[in-house]
Amino acid sequence: MILSNITVPLLGLVDTAVIGHMGDAHFLAGIALGSSAISVLFWLASFLRMSTTGVIAQSSGQQDHDKLIRSLYTSMLIALLFAMSLIVLSPMLIQVIAQLSNASSEVFEQAKLYFQIRVFSAPAAMLNLVLLGFMLGMHYGRGPFYLVLFTNIVNIALDILFVVGFEWGVAGAAWASLIADYSALGLSLFLSALVARRHGIALKFTLPKRAEWLSLLTLNRDIFIRSLILQLCFSFMTFYGARLGEITLAANAVLLNFLMLVSFAMDGIAYAAEAKVGRAKGQGSLGQLQLWVKVSLFWGAAFALLYSAIFYLAGGWIISLLTNIPEVITLAGTYLPWLVLLPLIAMSCFLFDGIFVGLTRAKEMRNSMLVSAVFGFFLPFLIALPLGNHALWLAMSCFMGLRGLTLAYKYHQLTRQAALLE
Secondary structure: OHHHHHHOOHHHHHHHHHHHOOOOHHHHHHHHHHHHHHHHHHHHOHHHHHHHHHHHHHHHHHOOHHHHHHHHHHHHHHHHHHHHHHHHHHHHHHHHHHHHHOOOHHHHHHHHHHHHHHHHHHHHHHHHHHHHHHHHHOOOOHHHHHHHHHHHHHHHHHHHHHHHHOOOOHHHHHHHHHHHHHHHHHHHHHHHHHHHHHOOOOOOOOOOOHHHHHHHHHHHHHHHHHHHHHHHHHHHHHHHHHHOOHHHHHHHHHHHHHHHHHHHHHHHHHHHHHHHHHHHHHHOOHHHHHHHHHHHHHHHHHHHHHHHHHHHHHHHHHHHHHOOOHHHHHHHHHHHHHHHHHHHHHHHHHHHHHHHHHOOOHHHHHHHHHHHHHHHHHHHHHHOHHHOHHHHHHHHHHHHHHHHHHHHHHHHHHHHOOOOOO
16 A cells, blocks of 8 residues: 555656646646646545445444445445536536636646646545545555556656657646546446455445435545645645745645645544445454554554655755746745655655545544644644745645644544543
8 A cells, every 4th residue: 555655646756747848837737726726626536435435344343234234335426416416517627727816827837737637537536535544444455556556657657758759748748647547437437346256245236224324424424524624724725925026835735745745644543444344344343443542543653754855865856857947946945945845744645635535534533633733733723824825835845744744643532431432
């Protein structure tokens, strides 16, 4: 899972690197704005993967194959409904992007072009999230690795072909990602059928029971609200950065790739924790549950230290790989120290997210995110507003730190109350 998640940021890194060498900052700023908007929408759908992983892992631990299949198909139906809603509402969403970003006409046109193409990959992207959650819940770690590696190879190859070879610019990057998403859907369907057969599970369509349907909807609702608040904070970084100018927007786009690299590596550990904790809860084994929590935190701390060291020693070199625009390189270097500290600050929030997904305790995740957004992100930002772009990075650091603290406190509270298996 760590290996598969480390490859995920290559999508954003290659898009940024290819567009970042086109010579003008408005191309890089445009794809930053457009891809950020798509990421907000697609990441809002992360509730599909999270809820599927937790429910499938617990059903697997209970050896309840009928419930497992009902949960899978219910999640797939919800995914398709969510995807079609995004496509129908896309014209309205483009206008929202224009109003919130206040970007220059050159930047907005590039962002609009990217968004109009990429939004049609929503059905594939949403179904991939559900199938990824299914494979994770079934402890099939190689499946997600093959899937992510395949998607990245297709996207990188098409990026180079469309952007560098055909000179399609930002549109080429969007088409590359769209084709990669649908290619990945074909592979994920094959891999999911493969793992089901290995466990003797028949993938016949079965309608969910009313109680299970309502339970899954409630779980999805709370994780959706949690994801919505999370993306509000991340999108605020991009949209407020656009108001500070296209050079600042471009520099933040480069630096957010550092954070994405950290987040996906940490999520590799968190995804494994989701599956292990979920199965332990399904089996009713408190000892195994607590063991996997401790193991996950140990490896999370080790990787956080590694990333901080890499960013400290090679951060400037990484920035120069992503763009050759002098003004962007200089400005990104100014804010690089924040990225050196963030892996250490953010480590616990990623891992406890995974633990609470495995426990299917979405209400606690939702409440933690709400408190952290208000008191960890927006309050510090308003206090530090005169510091300009530094205020954004301070707010993000406080936000990540408070998320980890609140979830850690809730976990220890559940432990004291002997409520982890409820």
